[in-house]
Amino acid sequence: MKEYPTLTEIQNDLRGGGLTCVQLVNHYLERIESNAHLNAFVDVYSEEALRFAADVDIKIQNGTAGRLAGLVIGLKDVLAHKGHGVQAGSQILNTYHSPYTATAVQRLLDEDAIVIGRQNCDEFAMGSSNENSSFGPVLNAADNTKVPGGSSGGSAVAVQAGLCHASLGSDTGGSVRQPAAFCGVVGVKPSYGRVSRWGLLAYASSFDCIGPITKSIEDAALILEIMAGSDEFDSTVSAKDVPSYTENLGWNGKAKIGYILDTIENEAIAPEIREQTLEVLNRLRSQGHEVTPVEMPLLDYLLPTYYILTTAEASSNLSRFDGVRYGSRAAENGDLEALYKNTRTEGFGEEVRRRILLGTFVLSANYYDAYYTKAQRVRRLVREETERFFEKFDFLISPVTPTTAFTIGEKTEDPLQMYLADIFTVQANVVGNPAISIPNGLDKNGMPIGIQIMAPFFKEEKMLSFANHLSLTLKENIEA
Numbered sequence: 001m002k003e004y005p006t007l008t009e010i011q012n013d014l015r016g017g018g019l020t021c022v023q024l025v026n027h028y029l030e031r032i033e034s035n036a037h038l039n040a041f042v043d044v045y046s047e048e049a050l051r052f053a054a055d056v057d058i059k060i061q062n063g064t065a066g067r068l069a070g071l072v073i074g075l076k077d078v079l080a081h082k083g084h085g086v087q088a089g090s091q092i093l094n095t096y097h098s099p100y101t102a103t104a105v106q107r108l109l110d111e112d113a114i115v116i117g118r119q120n121c122d123e124f125a126m127g128s129s130n131e132n133s134s135f136g137p138v139l140n141a142a143d144n145t146k147v148p149g150g151s152s153g154g155s156a157v158a159v160q161a162g163l164c165h166a167s168l169g170s171d172t173g174g175s176v177r178q179p180a181a182f183c184g185v186v187g188v189k190p191s192y193g194r195v196s197r198w199g200l201l202a203y204a205s206s207f208d209c210i211g212p213i214t215k216s217i218e219d220a221a222l223i224l225e226i227m228a229g230s231d232e233f234d235s236t237v238s239a240k241d242v243p244s245y246t247e248n249l250g251w252n253g254k255a256k257i258g259y260i261l262d263t264i265e266n267e268a269i270a271p272e273i274r275e276q277t278l279e280v281l282n283r284l285r286s287q288g289h290e291v292t293p294v295e296m297p298l299l300d301y302l303l304p305t306y307y308i309l310t311t312a313e314a315s316s317n318l319s320r321f322d323g324v325r326y327g328s329r330a331a332e333n334g335d336l337e338a339l340y341k342n343t344r345t346e347g348f349g350e351e352v353r354r355r356i357l358l359g360t361f362v363l364s365a366n367y368y369d370a371y372y373t374k375a376q377r378v379r380r381l382v383r384e385e386t387e388r389f390f391e392k393f394d395f396l397i398s399p400v401t402p403t404t405a406f407t408i409g410e411k412t413e414d415p416l417q418m419y420l421a422d423i424f425t426v427q428a429n430v431v432g433n434p435a436i437s438i439p440n441g442l443d444k445n446g447m448p449i450g451i452q453i454m455a456p457f458f459k460e461e462k463m464l465s466f467a468n469h470l471s472l473t474l475k476e477n478i479e480a
């Protein structure tokens with residue numbers, strides 16, 4: 001089957017009669033099977049997807065198909081999908097089947113998207129390498145000895161390796177953008193409050209966002225525009241109208257771009273990432289955009305703030321997995337305390353336990369003010385600093401990650417090193433702004449490099465059209 005970079009091209013062939021959804025699904029099922037070693041999927045819905053595909057084929061013939069007809073999509077294992085398992089890569093939910101469907105997923109289904117399966121991820125989305133999954137690690141398709149990034153590692157690899165056309169991931173501190181960068185695909189984190197979180201298994205509720213992972217910006221724009229918008233089940237979603245991102249992908253005019261000096265100059269950044277990011281900034285400058293270096297002193301506080309607040313929220317969110325309300329109950333459960341303790345010790349992996357303990361510590365009476373309250377204050381300061389930045393600039397550009405995909409096992413013994421993989425992505429979650437990761441070439445070992453564009457709050461439309469402009473520029477660069 002030929003390569004389809006965009007859904008538009010798939011739909012052209014579907015309408016032209018040269019292709020059917022059943023053929024498409026069969027193609028992806030074969031790809032999933034022949035790439036089983038990547039461990040990207042934890043569950044594949046072969047029969048159901050083929051049945052759906054046959055229905056969509058009839059709708060196409062009748063002219064009644066939805067806007068996503070022909071989109072074969074995978075879901076990160078944190079999204080509720082009625083009648084299907086969802087376990088956040090954890091053993092604690094190994095017998096759970098969802099009685100309802102996440103709003104974001106339902107909106108895609110309503111437009112005739114075909115869900116082909118659920119995808120491997122770090123347990124409860126806690127990780128940057130997909131090594132914290134009870135289903136085992138996911139392998140990067142560009143080099144099977146490397147991680148795919150995390151926590152939406154299975155979702156990114158599935159798109160990278162052509163196992164489905166697109167995926168839905170979740171991004172709490174970079175979990176869509178960082179694996180997208182490591183796998184050479186597009187990943188979007190929308191503004192907090194743009195897409196409903198109803199049906200997303202909660203990790204840190206004031207940070208979590210659902211976002212698409214795709215091969216093209218056009219597809220990301222389409223998926224986002226269909227998922228976004230108010231939802232009676234999630235009161236944190238804005239009632240603001242959703243503009244048509246797909247109709248406004250053309251960029252014209254000059255942009256004011258800022259970049260934080262430290263995100264280029266810091267010694268921890270791989271030289272090729274530095275060079276390729278600078279190359280992009282220079283190119284933009286030569287096109288007449290204003291490109292200015294800035295200082296952002298609060299950057300150093302981002303990761304500590306993120307890890308204090310997200311672990312605090314996680315310790316509260318994950319308390320429901322106790323073997324009574326949710327979670328597979330341990331067999332050994334003498335008294336109530338033993339029941340809780342054994343259930344949670346058996347059900348959760350090491351990283352989840354570490355974060356629950358950290359979060360419980362920062363929320364405990366003696367340390368609450370020193371850690372939790374202080375981190376909330378820093379969050380406010382970072383927000384204000386970011387707002388001031390966007391009074392002067394249209395976009396903030398940075399690398400997505402300080403290095404390309406690292407070797408499996410390299411950072412598993414050192415959680416702090418692992419946390420540093422998110423150094424450039426967490427700002428968007430701490431402040432709530434939208435950000436996108438797009439491919440920016442390869443390093444000398446053939447591993448993908450990403451570049452990130454962050455935009456003002458709720459300016460996805462502007463961000464996507466500029467990202468589109470930039471990716472066309474980068475393509476010219478590669479082809480020249």
Ligand SMILES: NC(=O)C[C@H](N)C(=O)O
Binds near residue numbers: 127171172175176310
């Ligand atoms: N969930 C995320 O967005 C990823 C981040 N690496 C974390 O472990 O918190």
